[in-house]
Amino acid sequence: MSRGGRHVYAALSVLAAGALVLTGCSKGGSDASDNNKQDKENAARQQKSIKFGNAADSTGPAAAVPGAKAGGTMEVLQRDSYAHLDPAQIYVSDEGSLATLIHRGLTGYKASDNGKTHEVVGDLATDSGTPSDGGKTWKYTLKDGIKFADGTPITSADFRQTFERLFATFINQGPTYLQQWMADTSGVDYRKLLPDGPYKGKHLPSTVLETPDAKTVIFHFKSPHADLPYALAMAGYAVVSAKGDTQVKYDKAPVTSGPYKIQSFKSGKSMVLVKNTNWDPKTDPIRNQYVDQFNFTFNQQYETSTKALLADSGADQTGLSFNNQVDAGNLSSVLKDPKLKSRTISGYQPYVGQMNINLSHAALKDKTVREAIAYALPVTPFLRAYGGTDAMETAGGTISPTVSGYNAAFDPWGKKKNPAGDPVKAKALLKKAGKLNMKLTFGYINTPEGQQYSTAMAAGLKKAGFDVQRQEIPAETYYDQVSKLNNNYDIFHSAWGADWPSASTVIPPLYDGRVIADGAQNYPQVNDPKVNADIDAANKITDPVKAAAAWEKIDEYLVKDVVAFVPTAYYKQTQIAGSKVGGLVYDDVIGGVDPRRLFVK
Amino acid sequence: MLRFLVRRFLGAVVILFLLSIVTFVLFFGMPRDPGLLMCGKTCNPTSLANIHHVLGLDKPITTQYWIFLKNLVVGSNGFAQGPCPAPCFGYSYHTNDQVWATLIDRLPTTVSLTLGGAFFFLLIGLGTGLLAAWKRGTLIDKTATAGAMVLSSMQIYFLGPLALALLVYQTHIFDKPAYNDFTANPVTWFTGLIIPWVVLSTIFAAQYTRMARSAMIEQLQEEHVRTAKAKGMSRRYVFFRYAWRGSLIPIVTIFGIDLGALLGGAIITEYTFSLPGLGQLAVQAVFFSDLPLLLGVMIFSATMILLFNIIVDACYAFIDPRVRLA
Numbered sequence: 001m002s003r004g005g006r007h008v009y010a011a012l013s014v015l016a017a018g019a020l021v022l023t024g025c026s027k028g029g030s031d032a033s034d035n036n037k038q039d040k041e042n043a044a045r046q047q048k049s050i051k052f053g054n055a056a057d058s059t060g061p062a063a064a065v066p067g068a069k070a071g072g073t074m075e076v077l078q079r080d081s082y083a084h085l086d087p088a089q090i091y092v093s094d095e096g097s098l099a100t101l102i103h104r105g106l107t108g109y110k111a112s113d114n115g116k117t118h119e120v121v122g123d124l125a126t127d128s129g130t131p132s133d134g135g136k137t138w139k140y141t142l143k144d145g146i147k148f149a150d151g152t153p154i155t156s157a158d159f160r161q162t163f164e165r166l167f168a169t170f171i172n173q174g175p176t177y178l179q180q181w182m183a184d185t186s187g188v189d190y191r192k193l194l195p196d197g198p199y200k201g202k203h204l205p206s207t208v209l210e211t212p213d214a215k216t217v218i219f220h221f222k223s224p225h226a227d228l229p230y231a232l233a234m235a236g237y238a239v240v241s242a243k244g245d246t247q248v249k250y251d252k253a254p255v256t257s258g259p260y261k262i263q264s265f266k267s268g269k270s271m272v273l274v275k276n277t278n279w280d281p282k283t284d285p286i287r288n289q290y291v292d293q294f295n296f297t298f299n300q301q302y303e304t305s306t307k308a309l310l311a312d313s314g315a316d317q318t319g320l321s322f323n324n325q326v327d328a329g330n331l332s333s334v335l336k337d338p339k340l341k342s343r344t345i346s347g348y349q350p351y352v353g354q355m356n357i358n359l360s361h362a363a364l365k366d367k368t369v370r371e372a373i374a375y376a377l378p379v380t381p382f383l384r385a386y387g388g389t390d391a392m393e394t395a396g397g398t399i400s401p402t403v404s405g406y407n408a409a410f411d412p413w414g415k416k417k418n419p420a421g422d423p424v425k426a427k428a429l430l431k432k433a434g435k436l437n438m439k440l441t442f443g444y445i446n447t448p449e450g451q452q453y454s455t456a457m458a459a460g461l462k463k464a465g466f467d468v469q470r471q472e473i474p475a476e477t478y479y480d481q482v483s484k485l486n487n488n489y490d491i492f493h494s495a496w497g498a499d500w501p502s503a504s505t506v507i508p509p510l511y512d513g514r515v516i517a518d519g520a521q522n523y524p525q526v527n528d529p530k531v532n533a534d535i536d537a538a539n540k541i542t543d544p545v546k547a548a549a550a551w552e553k554i555d556e557y558l559v560k561d562v563v564a565f566v567p568t569a570y571y572k573q574t575q576i577a578g579s580k581v582g583g584l585v586y587d588d589v590i591g592g593v594d595p596r597r598l599f600v601k
Numbered sequence: 602m603l604r605f606l607v608r609r610f611l612g613a614v615v616i617l618f619l620l621s622i623v624t625f626v627l628f629f630g631m632p633r634d635p636g637l638l639m640c641g642k643t644c645n646p647t648s649l650a651n652i653h654h655v656l657g658l659d660k661p662i663t664t665q666y667w668i669f670l671k672n673l674v675v676g677s678n679g680f681a682q683g684p685c686p687a688p689c690f691g692y693s694y695h696t697n698d699q700v701w702a703t704l705i706d707r708l709p710t711t712v713s714l715t716l717g718g719a720f721f722f723l724l725i726g727l728g729t730g731l732l733a734a735w736k737r738g739t740l741i742d743k744t745a746t747a748g749a750m751v752l753s754s755m756q757i758y759f760l761g762p763l764a765l766a767l768l769v770y771q772t773h774i775f776d777k778p779a780y781n782d783f784t785a786n787p788v789t790w791f792t793g794l795i796i797p798w799v800v801l802s803t804i805f806a807a808q809y810t811r812m813a814r815s816a817m818i819e820q821l822q823e824e825h826v827r828t829a830k831a832k833g834m835s836r837r838y839v840f841f842r843y844a845w846r847g848s849l850i851p852i853v854t855i856f857g858i859d860l861g862a863l864l865g866g867a868i869i870t871e872y873t874f875s876l877p878g879l880g881q882l883a884v885q886a887v888f889f890s891d892l893p894l895l896l897g898v899m900i901f902s903a904t905m906i907l908l909f910n911i912i913v914d915a916c917y918a919f920i921d922p923r924v925r926l927a
Contacts (some may be wrong), residue, residue: 055768060752082699083695083696168654169651169655170681172651172652188647247681248681248697249681249682249683251697252697252698266706266708267696267698268696268703268877268881268882268885269706269707269877297779297875298877298879299875299876299881300875301875303762307765308770308777310770311769311770313770313773314773314776314777316777370730387876474640478635480634509856519637519649571671
């Protein structure tokens with residue numbers, strides 16, 4: 001997923017502009033080192049531990065959270081209201097966090113009792129899936145005793161409805177991996193498989209989806225898809241009630257299946273979740289149900305929620321935010337104070353930033369010029385603009401520390417050692433290419449952070465001998481502008497996050513030359529035959545470990561040999577909670593606090 | 602009077618009609634395509650065209666505008682989200698909520714903020730202004746004048762966070778601002794809004810202080826006031842019965858405009874204190890290129906301003922017997 005949802009982010013970044021302010025120099029010292037060390041340890045565990053669980057791993061109830069007790073009300077301060085509650089429309093992280101409490105799918109991520117390791121297990125299914133035919137066929141068996149919040153048993157008919165309605169045109173916000181795999185196509189051509197969804201009496205053929213009895217769901221793909229258990233763990237593929245499917249209206253009042261149900265939802269104002277009495281903990285290896293009620297309040301900017309939680313008075317003592325971060329202005333002081341720090345959690349977000357080099361422009365087809373940009377580009381300004389090293393970490397490649405295959409030692413342009421860039425080396429390269437003082441148009445997002453980092457980055461590039469022309473792009477239209485094929489910008493920044501901890505959700509959408517199109521996410525317009533062939537080969541690998549190694553090789557080739565972009569930063573975040581919030585754990589898969597473990601102290 | 606009101610209301614309808622046209626034209630002049638917001642990750646021309654069709658954006662602007670007007674007057678059953686009774690502004694592109702219901706849902710917050718704030722800024726502003734005029738030339742007058750000058754130069758985005766830091770987060774004297782339903786609990790309604798009222802009234806009160814003072818001083822120098830004094834009427838009687846009534850016209854004028862504007866949405870105040878009112882809704886509509894919501898907020902806000910202008914004009918006749926409405 002692109003950061004914060006592809007188009008929405010641009011708008012939201014403006015809303016956040018007031019909260020994300022300059023904090024001065026990036027923070028150093030022992031606190032920062034400790035935090036970084038902790039983040040890296042968590043990430044390392046994450047990469048190693050993701051595996052597909054068997055029936056034993058998938059059996060409920062979930063392990064008790066140490067010290068947890070039932071009862072109490074928790075206040076949840078959120079910046080953005082939820083635009084979608086229909087699982088099929090859920091993609092962005094905010095709604096994904098909420099979905100962990102209200103929706104369940106065939107598979108899910110199970111965190112260990114200390115929240116440090118994860119595995120993909122059967123959620124409503126008895127295990128993470130049984131592949132056959134080299135990964136082209138996957139079979140799932142539903143557990144006994146699983147029900148929707150309205151008391152209706154969950155059967156394979158509900159899953160048929162769930163997957164068939166993904167093809168209906170009103171479903172246009174959620175992930176499309178499964179639909180494309182079922183239709184064996186890319187883009188939106190998958191809709192041709194079942195143009196109206198299940199609503200006009202047509203259904204997916206048994207060569208694609210089989211539901212031979214009430215408890216069995218079988219997928220048949222034309223090519224192997226080893227990542228299916230990951231994909232099915234996405235909120236976008238959670239179960240929808242066949243009986244309660246109200247189509248478009250389902251987005252406002254879904255029939256939930258998780259440990260909590262929606263008591264009330266006032267869009268843009270508030271939401272109340274209460275316990276779902278039809279949820280059986282014995283069927284759920286992933287979630288706990290300690291808190292009696294979650295009260296959500298929306299429109300709480302990062303600064304507002306941080307100050308309220310720092311004050312730690314009244315209802316805010318049992319308060320937290322699922323998605324708001326500690327605002328950049330308060331971040332350093334919060335992490336320096338041991339008392340406050342004890343109420344925080346930190347970790348990586350799935351996003352990785354990159355400075356794109358537009359390969360469609362003639363002057364940039366020269367690899368030496370691109371190498372000069374890669375050496376010259378200072379990434380320090382980018383880190384500083386977003387709050388320093390507590391909020392960002394210098395990136396070596398495009399695979400995040402939370403994704404399998406991440407190589408911490410990979411740093412071809414020396415950014416980790418020298419984030420300020422190497423203008424001398426860059427100048428020499430530019431001279432060698434005979435392009436000294438060449439014009440370089442730098443398109444930047446017109447936000448306070450964009451203004452700040454683009455100015456300093458441009459200065460760094462100028463030192464290396466580029467004639468940099470900065471061009472602002474309105475935040476609201478930023479991604480629309482830079483994703484146009486014939487845009488004017490030589491370099492521009494973007495960020496992307498993996499949909500699950502595999503680079504198969506990063507490299508193909510960003511660098512497959514066959515998906516270059518207006519509005520697509522191959523921003524630098526990379527169309528390298530070797531990359532395309534390697535992507536096809538990696539997609540066919542069914543062993544996750546071998547696949548991770550293959551993706552990392554492609555990443556290294558892209559960064560070092562193609563030089564179509566310069567990785568800038570791995571996004572991190574710190575969240576804070578009130579003093580009476582228990583079970584506070586940062587989950588790298590969710591990309592924030594894990595709501596399933598929370599309790600009131 | 603009836604003729605006056607009918608004429609003004611008809612004029613207001615024409616203005617709203619023109620405003621809706623301008624909003625429509627400006628919306629389609631924006632560089633951003635609202636369809637892209639809904640297009641998701643795998644956006645391509647086919648899926649975008651489908652979204653345009655679903656939203657009705659593939660029709661000519663004139664057709665879309667006609668449908669908008671028709672829905673506004675007679676409602677519509679043509680939305681996939683459900684029926685939309687008149688006045689139908691349609692459904693939000695972003696949240697799929699019915700726009701009119703959203704406006705009505707947000708209205709109590711804005712009304713509470715406005716009326717409470719207005720009560721305080723009138724009370725404090727006029728009280729201080731009258732006192733300054735009464736004690737003209739004294740230390741009280743000079744302090745009030747200087748204070749009003751300083752406060753009128755303040756901004757909500759400065760005073761708001763300051764008040765929150767001092768009165769809520771550090772000293773815990775007041776509750777964190779929030780809108781609570783008055784009918785559910787009047788006490789939490791009051792305590793949740795007291796800080797926004799105080800901040801709003803601090804800034805607005807300053808201009809009422811200055812206006813009340815200068816209007817009173819001007820009135821006190823009028824011939825009819827001098828005559829009243831010469832007749833031997835008490836200073837208090839002349840002050841309140843003669844000068845005060847004469848000062849009301851400019852105050853009522855500005856109050857009517859302020860009230861209308863605030864009811865249309867106190868954007869910065871609502872944003873600063875995280876209050877879910879019409880102002881916040883306006884910001885959301887702009888950021889998400891949400892035409893139905895944008896039109897709803899614009900027309901609702903404009904209606905409030907026009908309505909209060911008419912009320913103010915009607916009030917002139919009651920305040921000043923010399924004014925005759927025709």
